[in-house]
Amino acid sequence: IRKDLQAHCDRYNLMKTWFILFMAFCNGTAPQIYERTDPHGFVFYADHPTLEIPGLLYRSNYVSKEEEAELLALIDGRPWNHDIARRTQYYGYTYYHTRQNIETMQPVEQPETHTGNLEDMDFLMQRLIADDFFPVDHPPTQVLVNEYLNNMSIKGHLDNVDAFGDVIISLSLNAPAYMTMRSCEDPNQVMKVFMEERSVLVMSGDARFHWRHGITRQKQVYIPTTSDIIKRDDTYRRVSLTIREIKVDGTKKVQSGDDDRERKF
Ligand SMILES: O=C(O)CCC(=O)C(=O)O
Incomplete structure (x- = not known):
């Protein structure tokens, strides 16, 4: 027995x-994620223990849960553009996608309010200026809203230097994701940075001009603060706000003959 x-x-x-x-x-399996500190002393999480990207800042809980809900309600009350795989909206100025041969993305007239008024998000713009992320004389003039469902991605890219100012900010709403930062000079230098919902990732200096940023396809998102794993399946929805100063005179309308090798979608 x-x-x-x-x-x-x-x-x-x-x-x-x-x-x-x-x-x-x-x-x-849970990836190895390290707790790091940005140059202003704020904690962020990344999959590299030491790699420094000058100009990269992170703030968790930059907007409250109530503000997040208000922003999502505002966005969900507005029409979406369906020009590309993920839905988008513009508040403030529209950017002429120079490498996109899609007419609706390159309107002949520059409409000041393509989807919504930037004033509707004024509390956020004022906060970003008060926190010195944007200089007072170069305030943000455009918000691009991107909606990522399931495991949608955005290819690594540099925001057009002629069209946009020196600071690019991504605010995450509703769900987290990792931003992949890859050095333009040495593509082997790469780091994934955790973007929690309600956080902002600030890219200026080298981070804006010498590192590509993008979101790779991933089936799941590891949450370093709780060790939970969120599935990027049909239940996943991240809405991001890309906040920038658009240089209206610097934008370039598409020219016939432009190729689209640098397109970012
Ligand atoms: O969704 C994000 O956080 C990044 C979006 C982005 O890179 C862009 O809109 O150019």
């Missing part, structure tokens, strides 16, 4: 081990 019991226990333990391994496989 003892032998039988022992065999039974061994079988049970083996099955338990396989079950744990199977669950770990299904959930994906």
Whole structure:
């Protein structure tokens, strides 16, 4: 009987081990994420322990849950553009997508309010200026809203230097994601930075001009603060606000003959 019991226990333990391994496989293994501090002393999380990207700042909980809900209600009450795979909206000035041969993305007239008024998000713009992220004489003049469902991505890119100012800010709403930062000079230098919902990621200096940023396709997002894993499945929805100063005179309308090798979608 003892032998039988022992065999039974061994079988049970083996099955338990396989079950744990199977669950770990299904959930994906947690990536190695490091707690870091940005140059202003604020904590951020990244998959590299030491790599420094000058000009990269992070603030968690930059907007409150109430403000997040208000922004989402405002956005969801406005029409979406369906020109590309993910839905988008513009507040303030529209950017002429120089490499996109899509007419609706390159209106002949510059409409000041393509989707919505930037004034509707004024509290946020004023906060970003008060916190010195944008200089007073170069305030943000455009917000591009991107909606990422499932495991939608945005290819690594530099924002057009002729069209946009020196600071690019991404505010995450509703769900987190990782921003992949890759050095233009040395593409082997790469770091994924965690963007929690309600946080802002600020890119200026090198981070804006010498590092590409993008969001890679991922089936899940690891939350370093809780060790939870969020699935990027049909339930996932991240809405981001890309906040920038648009240099209206610097934008370039599409020319026939422009190629689209640098397009970012
Ligand atoms: O969704 C984001 O956080 C990034 C969006 C972005 O890079 C862009 O709109 O150019």
